[in-house]
Amino acid sequence: LTVGPGMDMPIMHDGDRYELVKDIGSGNFGVARLMRNRADGQLVAVKYIERGEKIDENVQREIINHRSLRHPNIIRFKEVILTPTHLAIVMEYASGGELFERICNAGRFSEDEARFFFQQLLSGVSYCHSMQVCHRDLKLENTLLDGSTAPRLKICDFGYSKSSVLHSQPKSTVGTPAYIAPEVLLKKEYDGKIADVWSCGVTLYVMLVGAYPFEDPDEPKNFRKTIQRILSVQYSIPDYVHISSECRDLIAKIFVGNPATRITIPEIRNHPWFLKNLPADLVDDSTMSSQYEEPEQPMQSMDEIMQILAEATIPAAGSRINQFLNDGLDLDDDMDDLDSDADLDVESSGEIVYAM
Numbered sequence: 001l002t003v004g005p006g007m008d009m010p011i012m013h014d015g016d017r018y019e020l021v022k023d024i025g026s027g028n029f030g031v032a033r034l035m036r037n038r039a040d041g042q043l044v045a046v047k048y049i050e051r052g053e054k055i056d057e058n059v060q061r062e063i064i065n066h067r068s069l070r071h072p073n074i075i076r077f078k079e080v081i082l083t084p085t086h087l088a089i090v091m092e093y094a095s096g097g098e099l100f101e102r103i104c105n106a107g108r109f110s111e112d113e114a115r116f117f118f119q120q121l122l123s124g125v126s127y128c129h130s131m132q133v134c135h136r137d138l139k140l141e142n143t144l145l146d147g148s149t150a151p152r153l154k155i156c157d158f159g160y161s162k163s164s165v166l167h168s169q170p171k172s173t174v175g176t177p178a179y180i181a182p183e184v185l186l187k188k189e190y191d192g193k194i195a196d197v198w199s200c201g202v203t204l205y206v207m208l209v210g211a212y213p214f215e216d217p218d219e220p221k222n223f224r225k226t227i228q229r230i231l232s233v234q235y236s237i238p239d240y241v242h243i244s245s246e247c248r249d250l251i252a253k254i255f256v257g258n259p260a261t262r263i264t265i266p267e268i269r270n271h272p273w274f275l276k277n278l279p280a281d282l283v284d285d286s287t288m289s290s291q292y293e294e295p296e297q298p299m300q301s302m303d304e305i306m307q308i309l310a311e312a313t314i315p316a317a318g319s320r321i322n323q324f325l326n327d328g329l330d331l332d333d334d335m336d337d338l339d340s341d342a343d344l345d346v347e348s349s350g351e352i353v354y355a356m
Contacts, residue, residue: 018044018090030054030086034093044078045093048086052315055087060309063089065133067305072281073124075144075156079300080308087312094154096145099207108210111243112277118204119274120153123282125196126265128155134192143203177223178202178212182231182257194259197268201254209241213255233257246273 018035021043025032030049037044049059066077076092096102099117103109109117121143128134145151181198183190205213213235216225229235233255237248250273253263268274 018046035090043093043095044090045075047089047091048083049089049312050086050316051082051312053313055309055312059087063305063309064302066091067299067302068131069128069133071124071127073120073153073155074127075154080305080312082308082311085316087308091156092154094144094156095147096151099143099145099153099203102145102151103207103210106210108241109207111208111247114204114207115273115277116150117153117207118200119278119282121155121200121203122265122268122274124153124155125200126269129193129196129265134196177226177230178215180227180230181259182233183259185227185230191259193265194262197254197262197265200268201251204254205235205237205251208243208247209238231257244273246271246276250274 017039018037021034021036023031024034024045030047032045032047035044035046036042049055063077063080070076075094078090078092081088081090142156144154144156146154177185179199179202181190181195184195202213211217212220212226214226214229216222216229219225235255237243237251250263250268250271253271254268256262263271
């Protein structure tokens, strides 16, 4: 029996095509493991979600959205596999860890380095938008790097992404408060694409300054204060950070409380600061995705995925007993009780937290 997150679960059952290398982290969704494809030695990341009620519409949406995205700055979805106890989501592995970790180690980035990563972030986000997927939980922890010397940025985790083709206007509050656009906090109908611009701006600021723009330095964990500062767009760039006037101009155009007058992604991509040292392969989206097609990799069909998802909603045999055991150990529920008095439902996201 599996008790709590100590996963003694069967690793894979599909002829054991993948072998375990190591556990790479856990989030509120379950566990992530680094696996090796026995056939070609390729490393993949596999996210395991318990069968049954955890396979809700968020998870289904995540998988369907993610499958449709093929771009060099987005972690590639490979396939879903059903094990007797879990749904396994197999995706590209980014060996360079989190962008967040890189900033923590550096303190902050030079303007050129920040621009190098921001250009790639925008390229990935812009592509998502062109595919009618807005990410809605863009934060640095969801941005990974591959292992190359000039690392390629990879957006991951589409747990709360919402595709406007399939779904209604985003209304729920998701994400970390530090990254959330004011209109999202106000729980109005909002345009997810314009809210993503704000989150990209927060990422840019953090790269340049090494701190969050709307956190009170004296009380960084005071979410209520952070939220007030976001709503009043109260931020400043410290004196010790020397950045160009073009860069300040871009940040000022992103941090605009009224989404109707905030700069858009296409406008950012034409901004003089963004265009400086822009790599040739980031200039045009259309060349980009075709460059990235991997014809030898047949995609898992939508029918097969839908069938697997339908089966995955059926709990594993014996999970009732697991539930009974887990209830005795379920700290999450107690944590929820502590949180429930907050008036804003800032949900935690299903990100993979890499334990490197």
